[in-house]
Amino acid sequence: MNKKITWSSLALILCMVLFAAGCSNAANTKGSASNTNPGSTTPATGEQSSEEADNYENGLPRNEKVTLKVGLLESGYGREWFDYAVQLFTEKYPNVTFDITASPKIGDLVSTKAAAGNDEDMFDLFYSDTWTEYVNANKLEPVTGIFEMSPYDAPGQKLNDLIVPGFNDPEKYYKDNAWVFPIANYIGGMFFDQKLFDENGWNKSPKTYDEFIQLCEAIKSKGIDPIVYAGLYNYAQFAFDTKIFEIAEENENNQFRNDFEYFNGPQNTSPENIEVYKRLYDMGKKGYISKKSVGMNHTQSQMLVLQHKAAMVPSGDWIENEMKESAPDDFQWGYMAVPFTNNPDGPIYMNNGLSYSFEIWAAKPELNKKWAKQFLLSLMSNEVQQELVEKGGALPLRKDYLDVPTRADNMKPLQKSIATYMKENQVVLELKNRKIELTHPDYAASLKVIVDNMALVLTGQEQPEPFLQDAEKLLQNAITNDKEAQNKE
Amino acid sequence: MHFLKSARFQKAIFLFIVVAPAFAAYVLFTLYPNALSIFYSFLDWDGIGVKTFIGWDNYIRLFQDPFISRALQHNLILLVTVIPITLAISLVLADLLVNRTFGENSFYKVLYFFPNVLSLVVIALIWSFIYDGTFGLLNGLLQVFGLGGEHNWLGSKSTALLSMIPLYVWCYVGFYVVIFMNAMQGIPKSLYESATLDGITHMQRFTKITLPLLSGVIRVGTIFLILSVIKGFEYMLIMTKGGPGGSTEVISLYMFNLAFGGLNLGQHFYGYASTIGMMIFVLLVGLKLVVDKFFAKDSVEY
Numbered sequence: 172m173n174k175k176i177t178w179s180s181l182a183l184i185l186c187m188v189l190f191a192a193g194c195s196n197a198a199n200t201k202g203s204a205s206n207t208n209p210g211s212t213t214p215a216t217g218e219q220s221s222e223e224a225d226n227y228e229n230g231l232p233r234n235e236k237v238t239l240k241v242g243l244l245e246s247g248y249g250r251e252w253f254d255y256a257v258q259l260f261t262e263k264y265p266n267v268t269f270d271i272t273a274s275p276k277i278g279d280l281v282s283t284k285a286a287a288g289n290d291e292d293m294f295d296l297f298y299s300d301t302w303t304e305y306v307n308a309n310k311l312e313p314v315t316g317i318f319e320m321s322p323y324d325a326p327g328q329k330l331n332d333l334i335v336p337g338f339n340d341p342e343k344y345y346k347d348n349a350w351v352f353p354i355a356n357y358i359g360g361m362f363f364d365q366k367l368f369d370e371n372g373w374n375k376s377p378k379t380y381d382e383f384i385q386l387c388e389a390i391k392s393k394g395i396d397p398i399v400y401a402g403l404y405n406y407a408q409f410a411f412d413t414k415i416f417e418i419a420e421e422n423e424n425n426q427f428r429n430d431f432e433y434f435n436g437p438q439n440t441s442p443e444n445i446e447v448y449k450r451l452y453d454m455g456k457k458g459y460i461s462k463k464s465v466g467m468n469h470t471q472s473q474m475l476v477l478q479h480k481a482a483m484v485p486s487g488d489w490i491e492n493e494m495k496e497s498a499p500d501d502f503q504w505g506y507m508a509v510p511f512t513n514n515p516d517g518p519i520y521m522n523n524g525l526s527y528s529f530e531i532w533a534a535k536p537e538l539n540k541k542w543a544k545q546f547l548l549s550l551m552s553n554e555v556q557q558e559l560v561e562k563g564g565a566l567p568l569r570k571d572y573l574d575v576p577t578r579a580d581n582m583k584p585l586q587k588s589i590a591t592y593m594k595e596n597q598v599v600l601e602l603k604n605r606k607i608e609l610t611h612p613d614y615a616a617s618l619k620v621i622v623d624n625m626a627l628v629l630t631g632q633e634q635p636e637p638f639l640q641d642a643e644k645l646l647q648n649a650i651t652n653d654k655e656a657q658n659k660e
Numbered sequence: 661m662h663f664l665k666s667a668r669f670q671k672a673i674f675l676f677i678v679v680a681p682a683f684a685a686y687v688l689f690t691l692y693p694n695a696l697s698i699f700y701s702f703l704d705w706d707g708i709g710v711k712t713f714i715g716w717d718n719y720i721r722l723f724q725d726p727f728i729s730r731a732l733q734h735n736l737i738l739l740v741t742v743i744p745i746t747l748a749i750s751l752v753l754a755d756l757l758v759n760r761t762f763g764e765n766s767f768y769k770v771l772y773f774f775p776n777v778l779s780l781v782v783i784a785l786i787w788s789f790i791y792d793g794t795f796g797l798l799n800g801l802l803q804v805f806g807l808g809g810e811h812n813w814l815g816s817k818s819t820a821l822l823s824m825i826p827l828y829v830w831c832y833v834g835f836y837v838v839i840f841m842n843a844m845q846g847i848p849k850s851l852y853e854s855a856t857l858d859g860i861t862h863m864q865r866f867t868k869i870t871l872p873l874l875s876g877v878i879r880v881g882t883i884f885l886i887l888s889v890i891k892g893f894e895y896m897l898i899m900t901k902g903g904p905g906g907s908t909e910v911i912s913l914y915m916f917n918l919a920f921g922g923l924n925l926g927q928h929f930y931g932y933a934s935t936i937g938m939m940i941f942v943l944l945v946g947l948k949l950v951v952d953k954f955f956a957k958d959s960v961e962y
Contacts, residue, residue, distance in 0.1 A: 279920065282707065282708075282920065282928065285707070285708045286707040286708060286930070301927070304706050304708055304927065305708060307706075308708045308709035308710070310708060402815065402903070402904065403900070403901050403903065404901075462793075462812055462815060462816075463793040463794055463812050463815060464815070465812060465814075465815030465816070465904045466791075466793065466813075466814035466815035467815070471792075471794075475794065480794070612721070612929060612932065614927075615927050615929070616725075616727070623902075623903060623905050623906040623909075624905050624906075626815075626903060626904050626905075627817060627904055627905045630815075632817065632904075633905065
C-alpha cells in the first residue's frame with residue numbers, strides 16, 4: 172500500500188511538473204510568436220507579394236489580415252450607424268475584420284484593461300472620457316494626422332477643413348496634439364414636447380430670464396412640474412453650466428473668460444457663479460425644479476416628460492434616439508436653451524461638447540494603428556454621417572452635409588428644432604474649456620463637493636453659498652499646490 | 661530511496677498535494693493583492709501612469725479628508741441599526757420556526773432565504789421601485805392609509821440612508837435565520853423539558869437557555885454582519901450613487917469611486933484608494949477584537 176502511495180504520489184508530482192513546464196513553454200511560444208508578428212497581424216497568403224502591387228490606394232497592404240479590437244460605447248446614438256460603418260469598411264477592405272465589445276460602461280472596461288497593463292489585451296480603438304490620464308502615461312496614439320487626410324468622398328480636401336468649425340477644437344487638443352477623434356458633438360439644453368407646449372400656448376423660445384421664469388410659472392399653474400432632471404448624474408449641467416458666461420457678459424466682465432481658463436481668482440465663489448446658483452436655488456424653492464429629480468437617473472426623468480408629468484428635461488441631443496422606444500407616436504421633441512439675462516438681444520450660451528469619440532491605443536502594432544486611423548477617417552464620410560444623423564440622432568460633423576437637400580429633409584424633428592433655435596436666436600456654442608490642468612487631489616475633492624450638493628441646491632433644499640465656499644477652499648489649495656509643483660519642476 | 665517509503669515522507673507529500681493548490685490560490689488571489697495594496701498605499705498613482713512614492717502622505721490625508729469621517733459616520737449608523745435588527749429578527753424567526761410546528765415551516769424557510777438567491781442588481785431595482793418618489797410602492801401604501809405618500813425617500817437627505825436599513829435587514833435576515841435554526845436544533849430537548857418542569861415561561865426559555873447556548877454562533881454572525889456592512893456598497897452605488905449630498909456615501913463606496921473614477925471627476929486615485937483599503941482592514945480587525953471581547957468565547961458542550 173505504502174509503495175502504491177509513493178509511486179502514485181511521485182507520478183502525480185511528475186504530472187504537475189510536466190504540466191507546469193508545458194504551460195511555461197506554451198506561454199513562451201506565444202510570447203515569441205507575438206514578438207515576431209505582433210498583435211493580430213498575420214500574412215494572408217503564404218508568399219509575400221510585392222508591396223506596390225498589393226497595396227490599397229491608402230498605401231496599406233491588401234495581403235495582411237488585421238483584426239481591430241473595438242471598445243464601443245453603447246450610447247443614446249445606438250450602434251446601427253457603427254455596424255453600418257463597419258460593413259462599408261470591410262466590404263472595401265476585406266482583409267480588415269472587427270472584434271467589437273460594446274457596453275454602456277465601456278470606459279470602465281478600458282480603464283481596467285489599462286490598469287492591468289496588458290497591451291495585447293487592450294482595444295485598438297475605444298471610447299474613454301478619462302483620456303488625459305492615458306496621454307500623461309504615453310498610452311495614446313495622436314490622431315492629429317487624420318485631420319490632414321482626405322475622406323474618400325472628398326478627394327483633395329483635408330478633413331480639418333470639412334468639419335463644422337468649433338467641432339474639431341480646442342476640446343481635444345492637449346500637449347500639442349489631438350488624441351480624441353470626434354464622432355459626434357452634442358448640443359445640450361432643455362428638451363420638451365412641442366405638441367404639449369403648442370396645446371397650452373407655452374413659450375417655446377423664451378428670449379430672457381424673466382420670460383423663462385414666466386414659462387415655468389405657467390407650466391406649474393397647470394399642475395405639471397416645469398423641470399425634472401437626472402439628479403443621480405447631474406444632468407442639470409447640460410442646461411445651466413454655461414450660464415456663468417452669460418452673466419459675465421451682461422456684467423461686462425471682459426476678464427472673466429481668461430480667469431476661467433487659467434484658474435485665476437475665485438472660481439466657485441466668483442460673483443457670476445454665485446449668481447447662477449442663487450437663481451437655480453430660487454427656481455428649486457419655487458418648485459420649478461422637481462424635488463423628485465434628486466434620486467433619479469436620466470431614463471426616469473425623461474420618462475416623466477414623455478408622460479407629461481414634467482414639461483422640460485435638461486439633456487443632450489441624443490435624447491430623441493435614446494427614448495424612441497418609449498415615446499408616444501405623436502410626441503415631438505423640441506429644444507430650447509435657457510436664457511439667463513434680461514437682454515433680449517444678448518447671446519444665449521449653449522452647452523455643447525464631445526459626446527462620442529474614439530481613441531487609439533499607442534502600444535499596438537503599427538499596421539493596426541494605421542488601419543484604425545483609416546477606419547476613423549471613413550467615419551467622416553457623408554455616407555456614414557447620414558446613418559449617424561438619421562439612425563443615431565446626432566448632429567452632422569461635416570459642414571457640407573446639408574449641401575444635399577434630401578439629407579436636411581431627413582433630419583429628425585429634434586435636430587430641426589435645434590437648427591431652428593440656433594437660427595432664430597443669437598447663440599454661442601460654449602465648450603467651457605480650461606487651458607491648464609489641475610492634478611492635485613483637492614481639485615477632485617472640490618468637484619466632488621459640487622457634484623454631491625448640486626441636486627439639493629437645484630431642488631431648493633440647501634443654500635448654495637456654504638458648499639460653494641467649501642469647494643472654493645479645496646480648489647484654491649489645489650491651485651496653490653499644483654503651481655508650487657510646477658515651479659519646482 | 662528508503663525515505664520514500666517512510667510514512668512521514670508520504671504524509672508530507674499527501675499534505676502537500678492536498679494543501680498546495682488551495683494555498684497557492686490563496687497566495688495568488690488574496691495575499692499577493694493585499695500585499696500589493698500595502699505598497700500602493702504609499703504611492704501617488706492613477707493606476708496607469710508613473711508610480712510616485714510619496715511616503716506617508718496618503719495616510720496623513722486620511723485624517724484630513726472630510727469625506728472619510730462623513731462616510732464612516734454613515735457606516736456607524738448602519739452598524740448600530742442593521743446588525744441588532746437583523747440579529748433580533750433572525751433569532752425570533754428561527755425560534756418560531758424551530759419551536760412551533762407550523763404546517764408552512766418549510767415554505768417560510770424558502771421565503772426568508774429568497775433574497776439570498778437574488779442578484780444584487782435585482783434587489784436594488786426592487787427597492788428602488790419601493791422607494792420611488794413618483795410610482796413607488798411605499799408611497800402608494802401610505803396614500804391608501806391617507807398618510808401622505810409624496811415623499812422622495814432616496815432623494816431626501818434625511819431619509820436616504822435610513823431607507824437603506826430595511827433593505828439591508830431584508831437581505832441578511834434569511835441567511836441568519838437558517839444559521840440560527842440549525843444551531844437551535846442542536847440544543848438538546850432535555851434542557852427545555854427539565855426547565856419546563858421547573859415552570860419556565862417561553863420568554864425565559866428563550867433568554868435563559870437558547871440565547872446563552874447560541875452565543876458562539878451569534879458572535880460569528882455579528883462578525884460576518886460587521887464585515888458585510890463595512891465592506892458593502894453595491895446598493896448605494898446602484899440606487900443613490902452615494903447621494904443626495906453624500907448622505908448615503910459609505911467608506912467602501914468612496915474608496916471604489918476614488919479608484920475607478922465613479923465620481924465623474926476624470927481622475928483616478930489608486931494609491932489613495934489603497935490607503936483607504938488599509939484603513940478598512942485595520943478597522944475590521946479592530947471591530948473583530950471588540951466583538952471577541954464582548955462575547956463569551958467558552959465553547960458549549962451539551
